[in-house]
Amino acid sequence: MPKLHQRKYRKITKQILKRMAGYQQMSDAELQHQTQLLQRQVNGQRRNLKKVLPAAYAVVCEASKRVLGLSPFPVQILGAVAMEDGNVVEMKTGEGKTLTATMPMYLHGLAGRGNYLITANEYLANRDSETMGKLYRWLGLSVSSAVPQPGQDADQRDLAKIYQANIVYTTNSTLGFDYLFDNLAKTKEEQHLPSFNFALLDEADAVLLDAAQTPLVISGTPRVQSNFLGNADQVVKLLHQDRDYQISDDRKNIWFTPEGIVRMEKYLDVDNLLSHEWRDLYCHLVLALRANYLIKKNRDYVVHDDEVVLIDQHNGRELPGMKMQAGMHQAVETKENVSVSQEQRAMATITYQNLFRMFHQLAGMTGTAATDAKEFLEVYNLTVFKVPTNKPNIRIDLPDRLYITNQAKLVDSLQVVKQAYAQRRPILIETGSLELSVLYSRLLLQAEIPHSVLNARSEVKEADIIRHAGELGAVTVSTAMAGRGTDIRIAPAVEKLGGLLVLGTERMQNKRIDNQLRGRAGRQGAPGESVFYTSLEDKIVTEHSTRSVQKFARQHAQQQQQLLGKKSRFKHVIDRAQRFLANQQRAARFETLQYGEITRLQRKAVYLQRDQIMTATDLSAIIQKTFHFVAHEFVYHRGYQNHGETLLEFIYQNIDPSYRSATDLQLESRKQQESRLLQLMNDRLQRLHEQLVDQQQWLYFQRVTLLRAIDQGWIGQVDHLEVLMRVIKERSIAQVNPIYEFQREGQKAFDKMKTVINLKAVQNVTNSEVIIKKDGKIEIEFP
Numbered sequence: 186m187p188k189l190h191q192r193k194y195r196k197i198t199k200q201i202l203k204r205m206a207g208y209q210q211m212s213d214a215e216l217q218h219q220t221q222l223l224q225r226q227v228n229g230q231r232r233n234l235k236k237v238l239p240a241a242y243a244v245v246c247e248a249s250k251r252v253l254g255l256s257p258f259p260v261q262i263l264g265a266v267a268m269e270d271g272n273v274v275e276m277k278t279g280e281g282k283t284l285t286a287t288m289p290m291y292l293h294g295l296a297g298r299g300n301y302l303i304t305a306n307e308y309l310a311n312r313d314s315e316t317m318g319k320l321y322r323w324l325g326l327s328v329s330s331a332v333p334q335p336g337q338d339a340d341q342r343d344l345a346k347i348y349q350a351n352i353v354y355t356t357n358s359t360l361g362f363d364y365l366f367d368n369l370a371k372t373k374e375e376q377h378l379p380s381f382n383f384a385l386l387d388e389a390d391a392v393l394l395d396a397a398q399t400p401l402v403i404s405g406t407p408r409v410q411s412n413f414l415g416n417a418d419q420v421v422k423l424l425h426q427d428r429d430y431q432i433s434d435d436r437k438n439i440w441f442t443p444e445g446i447v448r449m450e451k452y453l454d455v456d457n458l459l460s461h462e463w464r465d466l467y468c469h470l471v472l473a474l475r476a477n478y479l480i481k482k483n484r485d486y487v488v489h490d491d492e493v494v495l496i497d498q499h500n501g502r503e504l505p506g507m508k509m510q511a512g513m514h515q516a517v518e519t520k521e522n523v524s525v526s527q528e529q530r531a532m533a534t535i536t537y538q539n540l541f542r543m544f545h546q547l548a549g550m551t552g553t554a555a556t557d558a559k560e561f562l563e564v565y566n567l568t569v570f571k572v573p574t575n576k577p578n579i580r581i582d583l584p585d586r587l588y589i590t591n592q593a594k595l596v597d598s599l600q601v602v603k604q605a606y607a608q609r610r611p612i613l614i615e616t617g618s619l620e621l622s623v624l625y626s627r628l629l630l631q632a633e634i635p636h637s638v639l640n641a642r643s644e645v646k647e648a649d650i651i652r653h654a655g656e657l658g659a660v661t662v663s664t665a666m667a668g669r670g671t672d673i674r675i676a677p678a679v680e681k682l683g684g685l686l687v688l689g690t691e692r693m694q695n696k697r698i699d700n701q702l703r704g705r706a707g708r709q710g711a712p713g714e715s716v717f718y719t720s721l722e723d724k725i726v727t728e729h730s731t732r733s734v735q736k737f738a739r740q741h742a743q744q745q746q747q748l749l750g751k752k753s754r755f756k757h758v759i760d761r762a763q764r765f766l767a768n769q770q771r772a773a774r775f776e777t778l779q780y781g782e783i784t785r786l787q788r789k790a791v792y793l794q795r796d797q798i799m800t801a802t803d804l805s806a807i808i809q810k811t812f813h814f815v816a817h818e819f820v821y822h823r824g825y826q827n828h829g830e831t832l833l834e835f836i837y838q839n840i841d842p843s844y845r846s847a848t849d850l851q852l853e854s855r856k857q858q859e860s861r862l863l864q865l866m867n868d869r870l871q872r873l874h875e876q877l878v879d880q881q882q883w884l885y886f887q888r889v890t891l892l893r894a895i896d897q898g899w900i901g902q903v904d905h906l907e908v909l910m911r912v913i914k915e916r917s918i919a920q921v922n923p924i925y926e927f928q929r930e931g932q933k934a935f936d937k938m939k940t941v942i943n944l945k946a947v948q949n950v951t952n953s954e955v956i957i958k959k960d961g962k963i964e965i966e967f968p
């Protein structure tokens with residue numbers, strides 16, 4: 186659908202402002218009654234929403250004044266109008282996105298359920314569903330937060346109630362996991378998610394871009410432990426870089442050289458390590474290689490009490506309980522010689538791209554989107570619309586200070602802190618990692634400057650500290666991601682000192698995060714200042730710039746002065762490194778998208794079948810089809826060709842363990858064998874049917890046994906695809922088209938899965954034991 190023009194948005198905004206005058210005259214009760222009137226006009230049809238938009242937005246604006254004491258600015262209304270037209274709306278930090286969001290959320294809430302506001306973290310989902318919830322509730326719509334309340338576990342949530350609401354505040358991972366769990370349910374009653382109508386994504390770029398590289402994975406039953414772990418680790422430790430393996434410049438990829446392969450074949454005494462026979466061993470060698478040479482202790486993980494604990498790359502926090510997927514965690518445990526934990530099988534996965542593309546309508550808001558406009562359009566069909574600030578931005582963004590070494594940079598930046606502190610001007614020091622924030626805090630202690638450090642373990646505490654960061658004399662040290670979404674207000678006395686000063690101790694992974702940090706100062710037209718202190722030893726430079734830059738840094742490590750001057754060859758070194766990294770990340774997302782597409786199609790087919798079984802009122806046709814498939818498959822493919830399995834064995838294993846036969850089944854013709862199998866299956870089915878005379882019970886039994894078969898097959902397939910993807914990606918250096926290979930192999934596995942599911946269904950349907958309990962409920966013991 187072609188998007189409306191900017192002028193049009195302004196025109197609609199004017200209409201809304203005009204309508205507000207009418208609503209101003211109404212009593213509270215009359216205003217509240219508007220919701221019902223609007224709902225009647227919408228009549229549950231999303232296509233009617235556009236028509237009522239001006240009225241609905243005007244109602245929200247007037248109600249907001251009365252309930253929250255906030256009257257939305259015209260630029261906020263403009264932003265809300267653009268959101269409804271499939272845009273990622275760029276509104277600078279502090280412009281009031283939380284309030285802006287209430288307009289489209291209310292509008293969609295008028296049509297019913299299935300409308301989500303995706304916030305950046307759980308704290309914000311709870312906070313905003315509370316504060317903005319007052320407004321929706323006042324107007325007669327229901328609202329909930331899907332994330333656990335503080336102190337609550339995820340499985341203690343009342344999902345039925347949460348997803349009953351018109352408007353749900355949540356996070357991307359909560360939504361994703363709930364969706365995946367919903368599709369592991371046994372009955373319709375256990376499914377809670379309404380259809381995906383509308384999602385408004387706060388910090389859309391963080392959700393759709395930064396988080397989109399890694400798919401969500403639900404892990405379940407343990408995978409059989411491999412005994413290759415130890416061997417692989419030992420062998421890989423004997424290898425030499427460049428001779429036996431190579432590492433890419435960005436240190437993200439690593440691969441064996443042909444010489445390395447030959448060497449390992451010798452050590453392990455195997456022929457042709459790359460052949461199908463040694464696939465599992467090779468997989469473990471690849472894992473061990475990454476574990477030993479790419480994944481670093483004290484950067485990616487720490488070792489505590491015989492346990493490998495991962496570290497969050499963004500804020501340096503420990504992530505207890507989190508595990509790397511697909512055997513990687515076990516490889517690192519083996520490297521560190523700690524006890525190897527059980528590896529969990531992947532049970533369900535989805536990429537964020539696919540999760541959000543399932544929505545009928547998407548919109549986003551963020552402080553910084555323009556940099557990635559093209560990708561938003563290509564992947565999500567979202568355009569970027571920039572909303573002007575309510576008041577002109579008068580924050581001063583100073584040019585970077587660039588040094589050769591970290592030390593020189595930190596020493597100089599400390600002078601700025603001292604100066605601000607002497608003036609009692611609040612200063613917010615933003616670091617790229619927890620490590621650095623601890624270091625900086627130590628420097629401040631030495632200089633006897635009292636300060637707060639945001640390394641609190643909870644989002645609530647962070648919000649509390651950051652809220653005070655704009656007060657007279659406040660010195661706050663924070664990691665880049667901490668305290669997001671919390672407003673920093675400044676007093677008039679601080680305005681006179683030039684407002685809040687934001688000092689970045691390094692430039693971050695990308696420009697967007699840099700800008701978010703600057704945006705903590707100078708909100709809503711207030712004065713403020715920002716400056717970054719950078720060096721050639723910063724992470725972004727060491728990891729993502731050319732070798733010549735790194736060489737220069739090493740050679741001049743003694744120099745303390747700043748690298749000034751417009752002509753300096755290093756003037757753009759950080760911008761370039763950021764761009765380089767951004768390109769790489771974009772490529773990685775594109776790759777995730779392509780692999781994810783193949784999984785998506787399979788998932789869609791399986792979930793569709795689950796749905797059909799869950800809603801069907803008669804399952805006999807499906808069961809008969811399954812019986813025929815299995816009988817035919819055995820007689821024409823399995824029994825004769827593959828396994829030489831006898832018919833008797835097959836019956837014992839899959840249909841009836843107590844089967845006694847007087848005849849020699851081998852002598853029967855294929856046709857006879859097939860009909861004998863069918864007859865046996867139906868006999869067993871009949872036996873169960875006689876036990877379950879109640880129609881509801883009978884239907885329930887068939888449904889549960891069939892669903893279980895699907896899940897058994899599909900979960901195996903999900904796990905298989907995960908492993909397959911890893912193997913293919915690792916091999917991809919030498920391959921022409923890994924995606925094509927994934928597709929081909931994935932399809933083959935999918936076909937195999939269908940056979941597995943059919944067979945499991947026969948086993949479950951013919952071989953389960955049923956106990957009818959006093960209350961009429963039935964318990965099924967599966968074979």
Ligand SMILES: Nc1ncnc2c1ncn2[C@@H]1O[C@H](COP(=O)(O)OP(=O)(O)OP(=O)(O)O)[C@@H](O)[C@H]1O
Nearest residue numbers: 255256257258278279280281282283284552670672
């Ligand atoms: N129309 C308004 N009138 C008065 N105050 C407002 C209005 N809209 C928002 N605010 C206030 O502005 C502050 C910033 O709002 P909010 O936190 O939603 O900004 P934001 O755009 O989400 O910023 P960030 O990007 O940092 O999350 C809040 O204190 C909010 O109450």
